[in-house]
Amino acid sequence: MSLGDDHQSSGGYGGTGQTRTRLPDAGGDGYGGPRRTGRSSSRSLVTVVGVVVLLIAAIAFANRGGDDSASSDDAADKPKTSATTPSGTQPVQSGFAHDQQGAQSAAANYAVALGSADMFDKARRHAIVDTVYAPDVAASRQADLDGAYSNQEFLANIGLDKNGKAPAGQTFVSRVIPVGTKVTASSTEKATVEVWYTSLFGLSGGKSTNPVTESWYTTTYQLTWTNDDWKVADFQQKDGPVPVGRDQRASTADDMTKAVEEYGGFTYAR
Template sequence: MSPGDEHDSFGGVGGSGQTRTRLPEGNSGDVYGGARRPVRSSRSLITVVGVVVLLVAAIAFANRGGGDPADAAGPAKDTPGQNAPTAATGVRPVTGKNGRIPTGYSHDDQGAQSAATNYAVALGSAEMFNADRRREIVRTVHAPAVVDDLLRKFDASYTADLMSSAGLNKDGSAPSGMTLVSRTVPVGAKVLDYTETSATVEVWCTNLGGLAGTGSTRPVTSTWFTITEKLTWVEGDWRVESSTQTEGPTPVNGDNRASTADEIAKAVEGFGAFTYAR
């Protein structure tokens, strides 16, 4: 997989193999503006992190559970390749968890969609910038055969110099007064191919990425992309073997007023991400 074909947590250009860089605008005022932000052809410098961070990653959490009614509903009737949505209540989505990432997906096309969707969330999270959490996530969501190679490449990419150039501390944390934002939100998923031992799933996502806080020169922006994950059934669960990413589909921006930096920071800290994405 080439460096351009991966999940970019901070709004990189998916399958183009290129990264666009937005230069800082200075430290005066609120970079969020208080008014609707115009469409920009460039991206924040923090884009660099997203591209390198996941340059080989397949493209995320706790057990959703589900009650008896969900169990009684029986297997989902969707046929692989159809556009009909998969109802997460068709069967109990997962039977266990590894840390905060759900595991134990059903051995069918619905389980493959659920796995691909939640793994996209995990690999697009701010936790990927913490070395210990990153290694835990990579080991949990990927097939054992590809883990060691991925970890070596990740560790070589997450350098202190790279973090510093992206406005982060050397350990990947946000500077004092800033909030690191990287939250992938799946919009939908579909199965392209399915067998008893493998599945190819597309996940359409939007991502919020940047640094929130007064004086930030890397404001939180949203990007849209589609991740194609190739999964394998191994050790009783779906795991990622490889993935690619393409830009879009991207909707037209609405007329909402862009929130202030403090509003964005409070929202990210106050609104918890969903524990189960599909």
């Protein structure tokens, strides 16, 4: 598993600051969403998962009540669904560049990976953690994350079963969408990068009691240059900046489900 950038190092340490966006590969949803804890989660759980703040502290569910969505049985009104068309070309082929731009790309893509629905699958989670974290911290992170994602109270609070699966007829949504990045400190072997992002999290479907909600966060990543690539050594998360919401009508549960199914998540964020 590789989450690196395919551009080569620009030589000196201090990239161009240009932003690049790549389409997703054939992996479908890739690594895209945030995390949150249910309102009744205990402080002890938050302590156990302190290392995965992206998951537990991220989502504050808004109790919007039921949604009178249109019936999905009407085939005439239901478009043919497909994930974002894969190109067959992997967007990531090598490690991130050894400069500031490479560090920003690494941080943005790691945020996408750590905030994705794939983190609720044990095998995929282990692959992500082994790829994202520095080798000397990956093992401890793995244990903390396994404990968090297998916690029955946590899973129940967000509407998933003991295996992290959504109820029949509902779709679990967990995606992180980076808005921007900023390097606040850097050296040859270390970099501190802030990633500002919005996230989608919840269950879409006519009977969902935890509808998909939007939240805004900034995560600061401490990155270290290890084995010719940027890896996460530690991170901290805070709320916002949060923009003023427009007076837009929320979509029906059926429309939200269609959107999630038809629009594949990005696997390469910057």
